[in-house]
Every structure is written in C-alpha cells, then in structure tokens.
Amino acid sequence: MIIRGLFITFEGCDGAGKTTVLDRVHDELEEKGYPVLKTREPGGIDIAEKIRTLILNPEHKAMERRTEALLYAAARRQHLTEKVIPALEEGTIVLCDRFIDSSLAYQGAARGIGIEEVLAINEFAVEDHMPDATIYLDIDPEKGLNRIHENKKREFNRLDQEHADFHYKVYRAYETLAARFPKRIHKVDASLSIEQVQQQAVNRILNVLSP
Numbered sequence: 001m002i003i004r005g006l007f008i009t010f011e012g013c014d015g016a017g018k019t020t021v022l023d024r025v026h027d028e029l030e031e032k033g034y035p036v037l038k039t040r041e042p043g044g045i046d047i048a049e050k051i052r053t054l055i056l057n058p059e060h061k062a063m064e065r066r067t068e069a070l071l072y073a074a075a076r077r078q079h080l081t082e083k084v085i086p087a088l089e090e091g092t093i094v095l096c097d098r099f100i101d102s103s104l105a106y107q108g109a110a111r112g113i114g115i116e117e118v119l120a121i122n123e124f125a126v127e128d129h130m131p132d133a134t135i136y137l138d139i140d141p142e143k144g145l146n147r148i149h150e151n152k153k154r155e156f157n158r159l160d161q162e163h164a165d166f167h168y169k170v171y172r173a174y175e176t177l178a179a180r181f182p183k184r185i186h187k188v189d190a191s192l193s194i195e196q197v198q199q200q201a202v203n204r205i206l207n208v209l210s211p
Helices: 016-030 048-057 066-091 102-109 114-124 140-148 166-181 194-209
Strands: 006-012 035-039 093-097 135-138 185-189
Touching: 006 016, 006 066, 006 194, 016 093, 016 194, 035 048, 048 093, 066 093, 066 102, 066 114, 093 166, 102 114, 102 166, 102 185, 114 166, 135 140, 135 166, 135 194, 140 166, 166 194, 185 194
Parallel strands: 006 093, 006 135, 035 093, 135 185
Antiparallel strands: none
16 A cells, blocks of 8 residues: 555653554554554663663662663664664554654753754664654643543653653643644644544544655
C-alpha cells in the first residue's frame, strides 16, 4: 500500500495519553491493511531499555542534567539504528512513543540546558533521520498530572517526582516547538475523548500518507 516507510512520533506532557492513543492508532492502521510497528523511547530494544531503567529509576536523584540528556541521546541512537531505520527500509509505518522533541522539551527547556544545545546533541545522534510527522497531544499539565495520579497501573518514574513548575516548562516548550516546526508537528486536543483523539491522530497520519 505504501512504497516507503513513514516515521511518526507521538509527543506531549506526562498524562497526555500518548501510549494509549498510539496503541489504538496502531490497531486501526493495522486493520486498514498498513504495515505498522509500534515502539517507544527511551527503550524499544534491549540496550535502550537498559538505559531507560537507568534514567527513570526514582532512586537516581543525583543524575546530572547533561548526563541525563546524553543518556537519552545514546538510547535514541541505538534504537534508531537497530529498530526504526530497518523497519522504515522495509516500508513499515513506525509509530514511536516520544523522540527528539521530548529531549528538547524536558532536558533543553525544563532542565535549563537550552533547546539549541540539546538539539545539537541529538542531531549528532539521529543524523538526518527526523520524523515525517509528529502527533503532539496537547493538554494542560495539571490535567495530565491528575490523570497520572488516578492511573494506579502506570509506572512511577523519576520524572514523576518533579514539581508542577517543571511540567509547565515542558508544556511551554512543546508549544514553542509546535510553532517552530508547524509542517511536522500536528497538534491534537488531548482533553477530548479517547475516541476523538484517536480519530484526529489517524486522520493526520493518513493525510501524510496521501498528501
């Protein structure tokens, strides 16, 4: 149905529903007959999952912010070369839960390293393999955090220990990135019902497939 792979990333603040929406979008595209693969960052393959454990362990409070940024970039590089690129070369649609924009928002803006500085680290890691499109699930950080607290099955990680101000910095950074890359980043209102969010995300992906 498609002659080349498509790299679609899902971004947003904590509690935006990225994983849930991605799963539903994956199933719908698969039902429509598209070759599709879902994965996540950090993680997706063995080495990157081990790095994920290091980064998100709540006990690792001493982790320095640049160390954190470099670990994310290292996991991203391994995941990209081992899993994402091979799938794209086979003509698969790759749906990835987080990618480079997360590092720009969390480490670049919220940690105060600087978006341009973190962008430079990640340009080295990903070379020219940027997403074809990014689904940005837009939600007020307070609503997202409330969802997290209500979801008892969700893993508790190191970022969940951050104060609300941290998450608002992340949110403002995503808004800045959406304005900076309007052709790539497609904003979806994540406060709507899960069915509505899913449909908007699928529609945007189908538009990218058939411009």
